[in-house]
Amino acid sequence: MFEVLIDQFWSLTLAGISLGFIYVLVSLGYTMVYGVLRMINFANSEIFMWGTFGTIITSRDIFGYTQTSAPATGGKLALVLISQLIMSMAVAGLTAIFVEYVAYRRLRAKGTNRLATLISAIGISIVLSELMRLLTDSRPVGSPRVLEKIILTEVWGANIRLDTIVTIFAAALIYFLLERFVQLSRMGKAIRAVSMNEDAAKLMGVNLNRVITTTFLVGGLATGAAAFFYITVFEYSKFNIGFTMGMAAFTAAVLGGIGNIRGAFYGGLFLGLLEVYASAVLGTQWKAVTVFIVLVLVLLFKPNGLFGEAVQTTRA
Amino acid sequence: MAKIGKTLLKLDNVTMKFGGVTALNGVNLEVKEGEILALIGPNGAGKTTVFNVITGVYKQTSGVVDFDGISLGDQKRYQVTALGVARTFQNIRLWGDMTALENVITATDVHKKSGLVGALFGFPRARREEEENREKAMEILRFIGIDEYSDRLAKNLPYGVQRRLEIARALGTSPKLVLLDEPAAGFNPAEKVELAATIKRVRDAGYTVLLIEHDMSLIMGISDRVVVLDFGTKIADDIPSVVQNDPRVIEAYLGVPADAS
Amino acid sequence: MKIRNYWNLRDFGANLWENAGRPVRVAIVLGSILLVGLLPFMGGSILATPIAAFDAVLVYPVGMFVLMSLGLNIVVGKSGMLDLGYVAFFAIGAYTMAYLGTTTNLNTWEIMPIGIALAMIAGVLLGIPTLRLRGDYLAIVTLGFGEIVRLILLNSTWSKGPNGIANIPMPPDLGPLKFELKNQRVFFWVVMAMILLTIWMIRRLTVRRPGRAWEAIRQDEDAAELMGIHTLKYKIWSFTLGAAVGGAAGVLFASKNLYIAPEMFTLNVSILILACVVFGGIGNIWGVVIGAAILGYLPDRIRFISDARLLAFGLVLVVVMNFRPDGLLPRKKREKAIVKREANA
Numbered sequence: 001m002f003e004v005l006i007d008q009f010w011s012l013t014l015a016g017i018s019l020g021f022i023y024v025l026v027s028l029g030y031t032m033v034y035g036v037l038r039m040i041n042f043a044n045s046e047i048f049m050w051g052t053f054g055t056i057i058t059s060r061d062i063f064g065y066t067q068t069s070a071p072a073t074g075g076k077l078a079l080v081l082i083s084q085l086i087m088s089m090a091v092a093g094l095t096a097i098f099v100e101y102v103a104y105r106r107l108r109a110k111g112t113n114r115l116a117t118l119i120s121a122i123g124i125s126i127v128l129s130e131l132m133r134l135l136t137d138s139r140p141v142g143s144p145r146v147l148e149k150i151i152l153t154e155v156w157g158a159n160i161r162l163d164t165i166v167t168i169f170a171a172a173l174i175y176f177l178l179e180r181f182v183q184l185s186r187m188g189k190a191i192r193a194v195s196m197n198e199d200a201a202k203l204m205g206v207n208l209n210r211v212i213t214t215t216f217l218v219g220g221l222a223t224g225a226a227a228f229f230y231i232t233v234f235e236y237s238k239f240n241i242g243f244t245m246g247m248a249a250f251t252a253a254v255l256g257g258i259g260n261i262r263g264a265f266y267g268g269l270f271l272g273l274l275e276v277y278a279s280a281v282l283g284t285q286w287k288a289v290t291v292f293i294v295l296v297l298v299l300l301f302k303p304n305g306l307f308g309e310a311v312q313t314t315r316a
Numbered sequence: 317m318a319k320i321g322k323t324l325l326k327l328d329n330v331t332m333k334f335g336g337v338t339a340l341n342g343v344n345l346e347v348k349e350g351e352i353l354a355l356i357g358p359n360g361a362g363k364t365t366v367f368n369v370i371t372g373v374y375k376q377t378s379g380v381v382d383f384d385g386i387s388l389g390d391q392k393r394y395q396v397t398a399l400g401v402a403r404t405f406q407n408i409r410l411w412g413d414m415t416a417l418e419n420v421i422t423a424t425d426v427h428k429k430s431g432l433v434g435a436l437f438g439f440p441r442a443r444r445e446e447e448e449n450r451e452k453a454m455e456i457l458r459f460i461g462i463d464e465y466s467d468r469l470a471k472n473l474p475y476g477v478q479r480r481l482e483i484a485r486a487l488g489t490s491p492k493l494v495l496l497d498e499p500a501a502g503f504n505p506a507e508k509v510e511l512a513a514t515i516k517r518v519r520d521a522g523y524t525v526l527l528i529e530h531d532m533s534l535i536m537g538i539s540d541r542v543v544v545l546d547f548g549t550k551i552a553d554d555i556p557s558v559v560q561n562d563p564r565v566i567e568a569y570l571g572v573p574a575d576a577s
Numbered sequence: 578m579k580i581r582n583y584w585n586l587r588d589f590g591a592n593l594w595e596n597a598g599r600p601v602r603v604a605i606v607l608g609s610i611l612l613v614g615l616l617p618f619m620g621g622s623i624l625a626t627p628i629a630a631f632d633a634v635l636v637y638p639v640g641m642f643v644l645m646s647l648g649l650n651i652v653v654g655k656s657g658m659l660d661l662g663y664v665a666f667f668a669i670g671a672y673t674m675a676y677l678g679t680t681t682n683l684n685t686w687e688i689m690p691i692g693i694a695l696a697m698i699a700g701v702l703l704g705i706p707t708l709r710l711r712g713d714y715l716a717i718v719t720l721g722f723g724e725i726v727r728l729i730l731l732n733s734t735w736s737k738g739p740n741g742i743a744n745i746p747m748p749p750d751l752g753p754l755k756f757e758l759k760n761q762r763v764f765f766w767v768v769m770a771m772i773l774l775t776i777w778m779i780r781r782l783t784v785r786r787p788g789r790a791w792e793a794i795r796q797d798e799d800a801a802e803l804m805g806i807h808t809l810k811y812k813i814w815s816f817t818l819g820a821a822v823g824g825a826a827g828v829l830f831a832s833k834n835l836y837i838a839p840e841m842f843t844l845n846v847s848i849l850i851l852a853c854v855v856f857g858g859i860g861n862i863w864g865v866v867i868g869a870a871i872l873g874y875l876p877d878r879i880r881f882i883s884d885a886r887l888l889a890f891g892l893v894l895v896v897v898m899n900f901r902p903d904g905l906l907p908r909k910k911r912e913k914a915i916v917k918r919e920a921n922a
């Protein structure tokens with residue numbers, strides 16, 4: 001049962017880390033919005049899915065790559081990859097703003113109960129995924145290979161592939177930049193102020209609507225970047241890939257303590273590794289089940305996450 | 317005046333910390349059967365926290381809360397109510413979409429025996445209990461003097477009636493001890509006098525009352541004993557006239573400009 | 578007291594009901610049941626559906642949607658918990674029927690209680706750990722649960738994996754009433770009976786102690802617990818009753834469809850049912866019935882919607898929540914009439 005795990009430990013670990021970084025970025029979309037709204041961004045999974053199509057469209061329709069064309073090299077490679085990344089982030093970022101505007105804003109202004117907002121958010125995620133289903137005819141869409149999956153070197157029996165390395169380093173860089181943005185910029189400070197104490201922040205003259213829109217945008221950008229890396233590694237997308245990704249990234253966010261940006265980092269990596277190891281032992285069809293069980297266990301026994309602070313305080 | 321009996325509730329060296337904030341610091345407190353005990357102190361002194369610890373909203377960091385021989389720390393929140401402790405909320409928390417009567421009936425359900433199956437098949441006991449509860453709830457509304465509002469949705473009631481409905485709802489659970497958290501907040505002097513009379517009637521009907529209030533004149537008029545909290549520490553515990561002249565109290569509480577409510 | 582001057586469907590109905598004497602009420606109830614019962618004979622009228630036969634549409638989706646929406650409404654509407662995995666209970670009922678129906682010689686009516694019991698057990702098992710969680714966490718966990726049940730069905734051998742289970746037996750005849758696929762009116766009557774039973778159950782419970790407890794939990798859970806309500810117990814009850822209705826619907830569905838496969842039990846079903854509840858009016862039985870009937874029926878009547886059914890339902894969720902959160906028939910009670918109506922229920 002454990003042979004696969006032992007045999008391929010290092011290559012699994014590498015795959016787990018690159019998957020983990022994708023989770024880190026997507027879970028930022030959950031964690032940041034939760035921080036300011038105390039509400040799950042239900043549509044984040046579909047924001048991710050739309051982002052993957054941003055990546056595919058760039059290589060396929062803007063640069064004219066097909067399934068049979070040769071992968072790019074040199075300057076062209078950098079240009080295509082960077083355009084894909086930007087496009088993916090832009091699509092996801094805009095989708096996130098759209099979601100906030102359509103599903104959350106009005107209900108927030110009215111101050112209605114959370115159930116209504118939750119249902120509205122679920123509605124918008126259904127709309128997003130169904131739109132894509134109709135646009136793609138329910139078919140999976142392959143992404144032409146831009147970045148050749150060259151094996152750079154072999155360490156302890158694990159193949160170090162170019163796409164894995166690019167994913168790990170670029171994703172880490174993007175995470176780092178976003179984290180700095182939230183820590184240091186004026187807007188980032190406003191975001192943190194709101195997530196600590198909304199009323200106090202409002203008294204201090206923070207424009208709540210702008211902060212919330214920016215939070216959705218930043219979360220969307222992170223999620224969009226993740227979508228790009230996802231496509232580079234897995235090379236296809238479909239209207240319904242959001243569900244599994246969303247479940248996993250949300251679990252990662254909860255693991256790290258939802259609302260906590262550093263927590264998303266640890267939670268994402270932890271879950272990425274866990275998922276890869278667990279699939280090696282149990283078979284990939286039980287991947288989603290593993291994630292779900294982790295989620296339920298964490299919510300039950302460590303609802304504040306393994307690394308996080310209190311989220312569920314009740315005051316009477 | 318009702319006879320004051322044995323100790324009903326006892327807080328023994330109770331400390332409650334929230335992260336770095338010590339809301340209660342080794343508080344000792346006794347409430348005797350049949351008395352009106354007032355709990356006062358400046359804003360943020362920890363008064364509401366005392367209620368929250370008693371009713372199980374928070375679990376104290378250390379110390380023991382004993383009610384009628386039972387340690388409340390081991391009880392679930394709903395069990396505390398069933399044992400005979402009921403409370404009102406400083407920020408009104410009625411069930412707004414229910415009528416006043418339904419709010420009270422729902423509270424009377426605590427001591428009902430019949431459950432879901434009885435309700436479904438309309439067993440005689442379930443029917444009888446429904447009737448009894450309705451009667452009892454109506455009586456409580458009358459007792460508090462708000463029966464004319466029985467059919468109005470709680471959220472549409474005038475503010476003062478909502479406050480009194482909070483008391484009625486608490487009485488609905490047939491408690492031995494009622495915890496009232498600033499029941500007169502936002503009242504004008506005339507309303508306060510009326511409320512003081514109501515609280516007295518509640519006590520005379522056999523309930524024991526622990527009352528948080530800022531208005532000194534209201535407290536002095538009705539309470540048998542006054543406990544003063546300051547920064548989570550008990551600084552006085554005596555009859556009103558003594559507490560009123562205690563220099564520490566004057567400094568901590570009266571010296572600080574008391575808030576307008 | 579505010580007096581609303583717009584025409585309010587709910588109040589109109591309530592008025593009609595209150596001003597009627599007992600014989601009139603009995604007549605109204607029997608008359609409506611009779612009218613609805615005659616619906617399967619209306620296949621030739623303007624109601625006719627272009628693709629599927631009208632009587633089949635009445636059973637599924639219309640009847641089944643109404644039934645399941647009533648079940649989900651106990652959870653979402655009465656006690657305010659968002660259950661996004663409702664399809665799981667439907668699936669459990671359906672697979673109980675499929676498995677036992679093809680491997681034993683139990684018939685549909687004998688399997689029905691087993692399916693309901695299994696769905697309820699699943700409800701309790703899921704409920705005990707998760708119903709402590711607050712709103713949105715519960716939504717995600719139930720969402721995951723629905724998907725997990727589907728994955729288990731997809732990857733297990735007893736359920737024949739993706740191939741699904743075929744040759745599920747139809748229900749045995751009820752006296753002179755024969756179940757046929759060509760003409761599904763008997764199925765429809767059975768669904769109707771189940772709907773009536775569910776409505777009876779909900780009405781009974783809502784005017785008594787459990788209903789009040791649910792209502793208190795929905796409006797302010799902390800206050801409810803501090804007023805002595807064992808909130809977890811009542812939440813589990815609500816969840817489990819919802820599960821029971823879903824399970825019953827599943828058993829009948831399998832026995833009518835004769836073939837089931839995991840792909841019939843995706844998240845989409847949960848969302849469709851949620852849309853039905855929300856559209857008609859969360860928490861209001863009659864709203865839910867009418868809403869589910871309309872949303873079940875329209876996509877079959879109007880070609881265009883049936884291609885984009887789920888898209889339309891997603892839009893329904895967003896639009897209704899933003900612009901008319903009470904749905905078609907608002908739950909808000911009128912203040913005056915309450916005591917009288919309760920005494921009559």
Ligand SMILES: Nc1ncnc2c1ncn2[C@@H]1O[C@H](COP(=O)(O)OP(=O)(O)OP(=O)(O)O)[C@@H](O)[C@H]1O
Pocket residue numbers: 313314315334337338339357358359360361362363364365366406
């Ligand atoms: N859940 C909580 N988390 C953190 N701090 C809390 C919490 N509840 C109370 N506190 C703190 O404990 C202290 C006492 O609060 P408490 O509400 O008991 O005061 P109070 O005496 O009722 O004041 P007031 O007269 O304003 O109602 C305050 O400093 C408050 O900020």
Ligand SMILES: [Mg+2]
Pocket residue numbers: 363364365406
């Ligand atoms: Mg207070």
